[in-house]
Amino acid sequence: MSGIGIEGGCCLTGEMEIQGSKNAVLPVLAASILHSGVTVFTHVPDIADVRASLEILELLGARTEFREHFVRIDATGIIPREIPKALGEKMRSSVLFLGPLLARFREGILYRPGGCAIGKRPVDYHLAGLSRIGAELEEESGRIRASANHLAGGTVMLPYPSVGATEQLLLAACGADGPTQILGAAREPEIVTLCRYLKMAGAEITGEGSSEIVIRGFQPVRREIRFRIPGDRIAAGSYLAAAAVTKGRLYIKGIHPNHLWASICGFRSMGCELRLEPEGILLSAPERLTALPFLSTDPYPAFPTDMQSAFLSMMAVAAGTSVMKENVFEKRLAMAAELNRMGADIRVDGNQAFCTGVERLHGTTVYGTDLRSGAGLIAAALAADGITTVEGFEYVERGYENMIELLQTLGARVWRITE
The missing domain is CATH 3.65.10.10 (Enolpyruvate transferase domain)
Known part of the structure; x- marks a missing residue:
């Protein structure tokens, strides 16, 4: 301590x-899994949660470099390994790796996340939304396994404008066939930032910044992506x-x-x-x-x-x-x-x-x-x-x-x- x-x-x-935004950088680091290539992030804050995210990416097989607010991630060699409890508990946003792993590999395994002691922060909205687009979920002793033979777009109504659940659905819907409509979506600037990155990576998204966001498809780009954190x-x-x-x-x-x-x-x-x-x-x-x-x-x-x-x-x-x-x-x-x-x-x-x-x-x-x-x-x-x-x-x-x-x-x- x-x-x-x-x-x-x-x-x-x-x-x-x-500094660069903590709440904006963590979702886009998870989203880099969807780009089977190199992403360069600039204006990245040198904080503990960023380093924990890079640890997870390296565990999954990415090659990362972090220096002077510059992060380079080559996600070409990522494979869907289980994210261990000790690593996932370092930060709340570790749960966001579930969506992109599900979208790209049809499977993601991690544990209920850690984070700050500020009250109930259930991931139930995340899991219910993933289930709605075709994910099969198994949970035992805090270990969550999400898998899907096929993800299908649909309409997901969030009972509360949860930032994390909105981000999770945006990430997972990039692997779904057909449009996914998120109703009751969070409207924070960090949601808009994530949508900007996903569009650069090949997603077709409309409605970011409003309570209704639609993801109509994802065609991965083959070039290097450069993205500045606000x-x-x-x-x-x-x-x-x-x-x-x-x-x-x-x-x-x-x-x-x-x-x-x-x-x-x-x-x-x-x-x-x-x-x-x-x-x-x-x-x-x-x-x-x-x-x-x-x-x-x-x-x-x-x-x-x-x-x-x-x-x-x-x-x-x-x-x-x-x-x-x-x-x-x-x-x-x-x-x-x-x-x-x-x-x-x-x-x-x-x-x-x-x-x-x-x-x-x-x-x-x-x-x-x-x-x-x-x-x-x-x-x-x-x-x-x-x-x-x-x-x-x-x-x-x-x-x-x-x-x-x-x-x-x-x-x-x-x-x-x-x-």
């Missing part, structure tokens, strides 16, 4: 270029929140403001000034943030659950009383107890947190149970009096590249703690 030490009281100031909207929002809570001024390059619109509205409502550019955001924080009377998480384009922890840290020091309602992951509000250890005044009732802002937080030892709560606690610690230790930093490193070094360049006093 690793931690991060933070001496609070800094004012996060400067400019930075945002900027990480959640990482950008996390750093903007850290600037906001520390009364800072931060310019982030490489991010589309439209992809963060719900968060931008939240920042403005709390008193921050923002200048929006086609590929950048400048945030200037007030002397003290203003409370948000009510904010709730919901699927895109609503306020994202991945930004909830960052905003809860802002609410902890905002003037007035804020209410945060979590509609996606029931354990995300567990971070409130850690903020209370720092002197926050937050009461959790069911899936709502009632937060009366305090003037100052104080340093102590807290624990982040997932990458977003860890990032949120780090933001709070930057604004707190004294020294804070945030344990569980290994979770943060699953999604944030070189956070310690980056924060130091922006004026923070932070250091790594290892056991």
Whole structure:
């Protein structure tokens, strides 16, 4: 286990270029299986989940190279090996390898995935959707085997706009005969990114970015594919929140403001000034943030659950009383107890947190149970009096590249703690 030490009281100031998107890169790495050739990805974040994905690809027989945000994958020699439990448990998105293996080889075997402890994240929507297009599923002791003599397109209605299930169906439908229609699809920018890559690889897709996506076929291309990963909207929002809570001024390059619109509205409502550019955001924080009377998480384009922890840290020091309602992951509000250890005044009732802002937080030892709560606690610690230790930093490193070094360049006093 690793931690991060933070001496609070800094004012996060400067400019930075945002890393490539964690939530966008992981599905396209899995999708590279569908291209029986070479894919070159650029602007790839150097994070633990990317390295775990490359381990899986190498296990399956791909040849990979990763250096300086550049990834080269030759998937020509991939074979459908079973993905072992120890490897699959490293990250939630390991389950996405099931779809492309099924599409290309008619078989995929893996275990129910691991990931962050933020609540129920069942893969039942994934499996039900695969079954709907002809996959036969066997499961025993967490081991899932999907096979199919023939995949046939059809209509799949998702009961919830699950990002993972939408991605899974997009990947598997590339191996189906006839069109596959996904109703109730997720609309996140990362879905659009995956569809862009699949089109370059030979898929015919319409409707990406809407709740109805249709995959009409897949004709593999025979050329090398080059694909740039977009900027990480959640990482950008996390750093903007850290600037906001520390009364800072931060310019982030490489991010589309439209992809963060719900968060931008939240920042403005709390008193921050923002200048929006086609590929950048400048945030200037007030002397003290203003409370948000009510904010709730919901699927895109609503306020994202991945930004909830960052905003809860802002609410902890905002003037007035804020209410945060979590509609996606029931354990995300567990971070409130850690903020209370720092002197926050937050009461959790069911899936709502009632937060009366305090003037100052104080340093102590807290624990982040997932990458977003860890990032949120780090933001709070930057604004707190004294020294804070945030344990569980290994979770943060699953999604944030070189956070310690980056924060130091922006004026923070932070250091790594290892056991």
